[in-house]
Amino acid sequence: xxxxxxxxxxxxxxxxxxxxxxxxxxxxxxxxxxxxxxxxxxxxxxxxxxxxxxxxxxxxxxxxxxxxxxxxxxxxxxxxxxxxxxxxxxxxxxxxxxxxxxxxxxxxxxxxxxxxxxxxxxxxxxxxxxxxxxxxxxxxxxxxxxxxxxxxxxxxxxxxxxxxxxxxxxxxxxxxxxxxxxxxxxxxxxxxxxxxxxxxxxxxxxxxxxxxxxxxxxxxxxxxxxxxxxxxxxxxxxxxxxxxxxxxxxxx
Numbered sequence: 001x002x003x004x005x006x007x008x009x010x011x012x013x014x015x016x017x018x019x020x021x022x023x024x025x026x027x028x029x030x031x032x033x034x035x036x037x038x039x040x041x042x043x044x045x046x047x048x049x050x051x052x053x054x055x056x057x058x059x060x061x062x063x064x065x066x067x068x069x070x071x072x073x074x075x076x077x078x079x080x081x082x083x084x085x086x087x088x089x090x091x092x093x094x095x096x097x098x099x100x101x102x103x104x105x106x107x108x109x110x111x112x113x114x115x116x117x118x119x120x121x122x123x124x125x126x127x128x129x130x131x132x133x134x135x136x137x138x139x140x141x142x143x144x145x146x147x148x149x150x151x152x153x154x155x156x157x158x159x160x161x162x163x164x165x166x167x168x169x170x171x172x173x174x175x176x177x178x179x180x181x182x183x184x185x186x187x188x189x190x191x192x193x194x195x196x197x198x199x200x201x202x203x204x205x206x207x208x209x210x211x212x213x214x215x216x217x218x219x220x221x222x223x224x225x226x227x228x229x230x231x232x233x234x235x236x237x238x239x240x241x242x243x244x245x246x247x248x249x250x251x252x
Contacts, residue, residue: 016070023064027242031083031111044085044109051083071123075142079115114147121192132199138192144210144219148182186215200229219245 028048060081067074119142126136190208197203206223210216225240 019068019073021064021066021068023238025062025064025238026060027062027079029060029081029083031085044111046083046085051085066121068121073121075117075119075121077115077117079113082110082112085109085111109153110151112149115144117142117144117188119143119188132196134196136194138194140188140190140192140206140208142188142190142208144186144188144215146182146184146186146215149180150182184215186210186219187212188219190221202227221245 029051030047031051032045034044060079062079062081064077065075119140121138121140124137124139126134128134188208188210190206192204192206194204195202203226204224207221209218209220211219221242221244223240223242225238227238
């Protein structure tokens with residue numbers, strides 16, 4: 001009727017709102033493998049307990065962010081750590097008579113690692129078992145950037161010419177071999193399975209492969225994580241296991 005105002009029509013709710021996930025995390029890291037620096041091969045074998053006494057950054061800096069809308073999403077995963085290895089955790093695989101793994105230096109070997117992974121996920125299938133339980137399978141496509149730097153320390157005889165032939169630095173009786181920054185980018189493809197047990201528990205598994213001769217020859221990763229929602233804080237606590245290959249080494 002004249003003089004009356006009609007109420008504004010309410011905007012319809014978005015049937016597929018954005019969903020955001022942001023987490024800082026820490027892996028209890030262990031390292032096994034061979035590294036090469038300035039032509040010298042050093043084998044490392046150190047569990048998390050072994051690294052407790054020698055690592056500058058025991059847990060490193062790690063974070064994960066994901067934004068999803070409908071079946072599609074994007075994510076960013078960052079990892080930084082610097083690990084130090086003592087002489088008892090390393091072995092010199094191509095020894096020279098005048099060089100020995102250092103027992104006098106602060107660390108016989110140091111490894112600095114930064115990984116940045118950015119990619120997209122898409123929900124391929126989902127099965128519901130009730131109001132709060134479901135299983136979903138996601139496909140993922142990403143790029144993983146690797147940045148590595150290695151340093152090895154050796155006890156050197158005083159008359160050993162480390163500079164001209166091997167390009168080592170000398171500090172007293174210690175010969176220090178440092179690599180340049182070794183970096184590359186791997187394309188990555190994989191799958192993720194997410195299982196929502198109930199309103200408070202979840203479990204997920206992920207596997208991926210990458211490289212394909214474009215960055216490294218071949219790399220792979222396996223990951224399993226379980227989570228429990230905290231009723232009071234509304235936060236989720238996750239624990240899990242992960243294994244990642246370091247697919248490419250270079251001696252310089």
